[in-house]
Amino acid sequence: MDKSVNTLNNEHQVCWPERLSYGASNFACCLSFGLIGNFLMYFYTDAYGIYAAAVGTLFLVARVIDAFNGPFWGILIDHTHTRWGKSRPYWLWFSIPYSIFCVLVFTTPHLNLGGKILWAYITYIGVDVLYSGVNIPLTSILPNLTSNANERVTLSTISALFATAGSTLISVIALPLVKAFGQGNNQKGFFWLGLILAFLSCIILLNAFFNTRERVQSVAERRSLPIKTSLKALKGNWPWAIIVFIDFVYWIGMQTRNQVTVYFFKYNMHAAWLTSIMLGLGLFGSITVAVTPWFSKRIGKRNTMMVGWLVSIAGQLVMWVGAKVQNVPIIIAANIIVNLGLGFISGLIAVMLADAVDYGEWKNGVRAEGIITAFSSFGAQLGMGLGGAITGWVLALGGYVANQAQTRNYLELRLDSNHGVRPFRNCPALLPR
Structure with a gap:
């Protein structure tokens, strides 16, 4: 049996190479799927020529599939018992298939509009399902890496720092690299960037498999849990329900x-080059992620997360003012404030979910990391999907036409003449022609 399976011990510590390997797996996920999450809609509408409404519907359909996709992976993890552990093997088994679909989703075969939409459904849903296969284990493995509460906060913080680095890096370099690789052909640019990121992500995920160990497993965990038994871990588990809701709200806003x-x-500011700078401000979130353990020890995890929400909401209100007057310095300042608040939230979601695993075991006598983390992943992906769907539908409702100047619309003119109201006068890109 693998030496990673040991007895429960509150003093389990994780060495730095293992900490970094675990954190880097989140970097890989955020790097590759960050390109998809942040830019796939733009790629579909402005590079591949798919209507915004069709893209928004695709994202929603993918989330419906996630209603089964997330629990499926969770149940699979709870039924997995190998010499490598329960969660680790998924990085070995699915890192390569996931990476292949990361390339396919940015591949642009010459098809008619219906064929393009069908291709988008197949590749996007495929990469989405496989992303769950490598990302859910990232969270489900945390309670098995160590039973030490402080060590879990440390691991979660390291992972969140890597996630912020990955998300920020791809936000900054994506469009410049697409331009450099494509030389005016965005389809080609996105394909080569997707290929490079897929290769890097595959190597990093395999490294996480080889350099992490699952230490915390009881004798009962070495036997497969029936689905009915796994679901008992959710009964009365209010910490789990709250963190799933938080994950959902966090990702619908982020997406x-x-x-x-x-x-x-x-289209609004006529300065596309500012996109990379604005998304790159996510790096400020690493500041609060880094100090999250310090705050958590002094005011508690719950209060630390509440501070994060209050700061991010305040920043979003300032951003609304900046967008209203189209003032770049105000928008930059607001972005920094928002990301500082989000750092506290992202730094605690995984560790509080690990605590929910322990709570479910204490309350119901069932330790089911897979099903608990899978439903959390479903909440996150549902938020991401709805965020994408909302964006697509709003663009479609506004009559968005890719790569053309967006003009004021009939509805706005009617509001002007009938009521003197111009609620969207500073957002012409989101309005019908």
Whole structure:
């Protein structure tokens, strides 16, 4: 049996090479799927020629599939018992298939519009399902890496720092590299960037498999849990329910903000080059992620997360003012404030979910990391999907036409003449022609 399977011990510590390997796996996920999450809608509408409404519907359909996709992976993890552990093997088994679909989703075969939409459905849903296969284990493995509460906060913080680095890096380099690789052909540019990121992500995920160990497993965990038994871990588990809701709200906001950014600066501000700078401000979130353990020890995890929400909401209100007057310095300052608040939230989601695993075991006598983390992943992906769908539908409702100047619309003119109201006068890119 693998030496990673040991007895429960509150003093389990994780060495730095293992900490870095674990954190880097989140970097890989955020690097490759960050390109998809932040820029796939832009790629579909402005590079591949698919209507915004069709893209928004695709994102929603993918989330419906996630209603089964997330729990499927969770149940699979709870039924997995190998010499490598329960969660680790998924990085070995699915890192290569996931990477292949990361390339396919940015591949542009010459098809009619219906064929393009079908291709988008197949490749996007495929990469989405496989992303769950490598990302859910990233969270489900945390309670098995160590049973030490402080060590879990440390691991979660390291992972969140890597995630912020990955998300920020791809936000900054994506469009410049697409331009460099494509030389005026965005389809080609996105393909080569997707290929490079897929290769790097595959190597990093395999490294995480080889350099992490699952230490914390009880004798009962070495037997497969029936689905009915696994679901008992959710009964009365209010910490789990709250963190799933937080994950959902966090990602619906993040996805909407990130996807709208490229359209806003390209069409409203006529300065597409600002997109990379604005998304790159996510790096400020690493500051609060780094100090999250310190705050958590002094005011508690719950209060630290509440501070994060209050700061991010305040920053979003300032951003609304900046967008209203189209003032770049105000928008930059607001972005920094928002990302500082989000750093506290992202730094605690995984560790609080690990605590929910322990709570479920204490309350119901069932330790089911897979099913608990899978439903959290479903909440996150549902938020991402709805955020993407909302963006697509709003663009479609506004009569968005890719790569053309967006003009004021009939509805706005009617509001002007009938009521003297111009609610969208500073957002012409989101309005019908």
